[in-house]
Amino acid sequence: MKTAELHSLFLTCRSACTDTRTIQTDDIFFALKGDNFNGNTYASKALEAGAKFAVIDEASAHTSQHTILVENVLQTLQELASFHRNYLGIPIVALTGSNGKTTTKELINAVLSQKYSTTATKGNLNNHIGVPLTLLSMNKTTEIGIVEMGANHLKEIAFSCHIAKPDYGYITNFGKAHLEGFGGVERVIKGKSEMYQYLTNHGKTIFVNAHDPIQIEKTKQAKIYTFGKSDHKVDVGVNYIDAQPFVSCAYHNYAIQSHLIGDYNFNNIAAAITIGHYFKVDDSAIKTAIESYIPTNNRSQIITKASHKIILDAYNANPTSMRAALLNLEKQEGTKIAILGDMFELGKDAHKEHTEIVKLATALEIDKIYFIGENFNNVQEYSEKLTLYPSFEAFQAKNPNLDFLNATILIKGSRGMALERVLDLF
Incomplete structure (x- = not known):
């Protein structure tokens, strides 16, 4: 089945799902495989649970007109997600980094949702499966999509960008994360910077922390929008106040008191403020969004x-x-x-x-x-x-x-x- 045909069927469904335990009526089930599981064996169960269609890649699971046999389910999911992203044609903000990705994503979503209908990555579903599922969760009511991208080896961010085709991007930082997969800090920087390469090559905008020398160096040829201390030459000035007990900062005429601990969260907050400013969210609404965000899920x-x-x-x-x-x-x-x-x-x-x-x-x-x-x-x-x-x-x-x-x-x-x-x- 061609991607366009599958997309037409997808539009008649409630959402995409890869786990029969969370199937809801009129979902489309993708029978993914892993080292210890084979989704094809659950296709019938998914249909019995209410799924409208089950996408499979083993002929033995092709039991009815509601099973859709493809060559590779994972590849089909990824191609469908990219097709759907083009179909919607909305701005996509992507972010990655060694630390603070999910917190920053949640802050960006809190800020942008003050003005726009947004759809963001749920939890940390940020890999080669999570990114497609995030894109497929967006619909015609979504005005801005926010996609978190994770990686533990080279070329993974590049692949996620190929699927999501972001218009804007932000890298939180470069640190000592996933050293085993990347093979060292320098390769972590190289891997995360694949987002910079994609955005630069396509003439898209990158949000940059002006006080991070690696970010500045890596985006010299890019179209950038910067943030930093207000006495620097930046597009958006955000000043750190303190972090006792929670991080507070100054933005324009507002003092903003967050519910985030640790001064390391200041840049996460500043990035969300900057992106909100870029998309013309009212200053008072930005303050409300940051101050209303309360971390969950064992994160700070x-x-x-x-x-x-x-x-x-x-x-x-x-x-x-x-x-x-x-x-x-x-x-x-x-x-x-x-x-x-x-x-x-x-x-x-x-x-x-x-x-x-x-x-x-x-x-x-x-x-x-x-x-x-x-x-x-x-x-x-x-x-x-x-x-x-x-x-x-x-x-x-x-x-x-x-x-x-x-x-x-x-x-x-x-x-x-x-x-x-x-x-x-x-």
Whole structure:
């Protein structure tokens, strides 16, 4: 079936779905395959659950006129998404980066939705499957699309741009994330900069942090729109005020108080303000959007339990974000506790990077530090402030009931560590 024909059928459906557990009436189901699953075996179940069509790539699953047999389901999903993006013809804002992608995406969406009907990536569905599903979630009511793009190897951002064809782009930063897949920081920069290459080659606009020398260097030939301190030569001036306890900043005649902790979130806020300014969102509406946004899903959440102020940042971690979180913790008042879990996807750099975090953490004015995970447990250099546990289970066994009087507690680790489980111990 040609993409245009499939698109006509797609337009009669409610939405695209790849999981039979979330099927709703009149969805179109894409039977994707993975190392441990084969969606073709669930095609009949999807139709029984209410799907209007099931797109399959195995003849044995072709059981009715509602199953659509194609050569490759994943490729079909991606081609359909790109076709749908062209069909809608709306402006697409894309973003990537080593840290802060999802928070920045949520802030941009909060700001732009003050004036426009927007559709943004849900959660962190930002890979070769998530980007197509995001595009297919947009419809004729969508005025601006916001697409988050993630990557753990070269050419992945380039491929996402090929599908989404963004008109605008922003890279949050370049840091030590997914070092195992990329093969080093320089290749991280190269991989993320694939977005710059696409936008530059197509004459599109890039939003740039004027105080990031790498961003400035990489966009010298591009059409850029900059932000930074108001006393610099930038298109939008945003000034940092403080981050005690939440990040606040000044924009035009407004002081904006966010619900985000850590001065590392300032650039995320400034980028959202800048993009809102570019799209002519009213200043007061920008202020309302930033001040109304409350982080969720274990991302820089502030949770109060008894006398404890808990900074729950357990969605993900890499050396760059871990360092920023620890420096922010040191600035807090009163007793400071760090409960840190392993950082994943660091490859051959894992031992070196975990050692560096241990050295940093023990050098800071933090009262008690707990390190959880095999990588941290393998670090031999530590002080009396350090307590090591090879696993969460080992930590839980020794600390079934945590209690610190009037303490600020940072909980941070990679997603696989699931350190939000620590909350149950208070």
